[in-house]
Amino acid sequence: MFDIVIVGAGPAGITAGIYAKRAGKNVLVIERAIIGGQVASIGEIENYPGFSKVEGYVLADAFRKQAKSLGVEFVSDVMTDFKVQKNKKIVVGKKQNYGAKVVIFAMGANSKELDVEGEKDFVGKGVSYCATCDGNFFKNKDVVVVGSGESAVASALYLLSICKSVSIISKNPELKLKSYPKTILEKLKNVQLYFNSHVTKINGDQFVESVEIDRQNEPIKADGVFVAIGRTPDTLMLKGKVDLDEKGYIKTDEHMRTSLEGVFACGDVSNIDVKQIVTATATGAIAATEAIKLLSRK
Ligand SMILES: Cc1cc2nc3c(=O)[nH]c(=O)nc-3n(C[C@H](O)[C@H](O)[C@H](O)COP(=O)(O)OP(=O)(O)OC[C@H]3O[C@@H](n4cnc5c(N)ncnc54)[C@H](O)[C@@H]3O)c2cc1C
Structure with missing residues (x-):
């Protein structure tokens, strides 16, 4: 006892x-x-x-x-x-x-994983589950955020002030902005949005170089992939x-x-x-x- x-x-x-x-x-x-x-x-x-x-x-x-x-x-x-x-x-x-x-x-x-090819290989080499933690390592670089919810939006907003470009890849037709005012979309105007899209593969050599999605043939250039699809x-x-x-x-x-x-x-x-x-x-x-x-x- x-x-x-x-x-x-x-x-x-x-x-x-x-x-x-x-x-x-x-x-x-x-x-x-x-x-x-x-x-x-x-x-x-x-x-x-x-x-x-x-x-x-x-x-x-x-x-x-x-x-x-x-x-x-x-x-x-x-x-x-x-x-x-x-x-x-x-x-x-x-x-x-x-x-x-x-x-x-x-x-x-535990962070939820995307479960796509390349994700596990590049954890710590471009794939991250925490923008607050790792955003600073991507200064002036191109990053994508995967997710539709508030943590994805918060990650994108955080990364906007650090990175060269930020894109959001969302499987939904719109972002879920429950507690955010609609004016937040104005702040996200510099974010490239890919809706109804699923990540299919993360490419790279030593580090992440691009991300493939199902809705376009051309991979999206990215040095970092921030997965923000929830935690359990x-x-x-x-x-x-x-x-x-x-x-x-x-x-x-x-x-x-x-x-x-x-x-x-x-x-x-x-x-x-x-x-x-x-x-x-x-x-x-x-x-x-x-x-x-x-x-x-x-
Ligand atoms: C990739 C990554 C980068 C991060 N970077 C930063 C950063 O730069 N700065 C920062 O402040 N935070 C960072 N974080 C977040 C930070 O690590 C967590 O917020 C912190 O570790 C939470 O501490 P915790 O003790 O609550 O849980 P944890 O660190 O998750 O520890 C919980 C422990 O409980 C054990 N456990 C779980 N279930 C059971 C069970 N049933 N029986 C026995 N043991 C069990 C687990 O094995 C684990 O060791 C990062 C997280 C990740 C994943």
């Missing part, structure tokens, strides 16, 4: 672990893959304060070393289910079950146990509390708006601090 069990060892889970351990709690972090989460797979990071430029795996390793030096315990396992028994929470793992007074979910979210949190096993939003993200309040007492969520798996390393660490700190307060009240 642990005071706090944290599921996921990305920046959110690791930070929560550091805060919990430094407060003297008996804490365990469960990770199914690599300690460091998505950060370990990022090329260069330029927007995490304190590091003007840092390789993802270097930052991930620094997170891991700091947590381990403070005595945070990690276990390699996959959460497959979650149960509540009276005052006890049980994280069901593939290898074993973990009982806890408090659970913090920090499982992140892996929260199906939590359905009916904690409140999720319509996209499956865990609903939290400003204290990172979920709808179930003693259960918190932080980082990309929660319904925070900005999903970045800095917000993952920040919300990890909030979740752990609130968890510690709850434990001392009890």
Whole structure:
């Protein structure tokens, strides 16, 4: 029986672990893959304060070393289910079950992929899933954004101020501008729009050079392809146990509390708006601090 069990060892889970351990709690972090989460797979990071430029795996390793030096315990396992028994929470793992007074979910979210030829080959070599993260590497270059929703529009607007040209390739006949005013189209006037179009192939040698779509023979010249067709949190096993939003993200309040007492969520798996390393660490700190307060009240 642990005071706090944290599921996921990305920046959110690791930070929560550091805060919990430094407060003297008996804490365990469960990770199914690599300690460091998505950060370990990022090329260069330029927007995490304190590091003007840092390789993802270097930052991930620094997170891991700091947590381990403070005595945070990690276990390699996959959460497959979650149960509540009276005052006890049980994280069901593939290898074993973990009982806890408090659970913090920090499982992140995965970008949806296009699943076309060339996409996997050029990840980090022109294919990106995050304009805020990687846009700056495409200064004065030609880029395409794939998607129709708000994240595609936000990506295109962000890239417009950095890149030489921005095109949007959308499978729909129009962009979905739910919360944007229609005047946003004026701002997008310098964006080349390809509607009713599906990406069929991403071409290149060392790096991306062009993108093929089904509605024209000529490939579109591009140095970068930003895929913005949504993200999916892996929260199906939590359905009916904690409140999720319509996209499956865990609903939290400003204290990172979920709808179930003693259960918190932080980082990309929660319904925070900005999903970045800095917000993952920040919300990890909030979740752990609130968890510690709850434990001392009890
Ligand atoms: C290509 C790319 C580039 C990026 N660049 C930047 C950047 O430059 N700057 C920036 O601030 N952000 C960047 N981001 C976003 C940033 O990486 C994320 O916002 C951040 O990692 C979220 O942290 P997290 O701890 O919430 O989740 P994650 O980092 O996703 O960590 C979650 C962890 O939980 C584990 N997990 C999931 N489910 C289970 C389970 N059932 N059982 C056990 N473990 C589980 C996962 O294996 C993972 O290790 C980038 C993301 C990508 C993909």
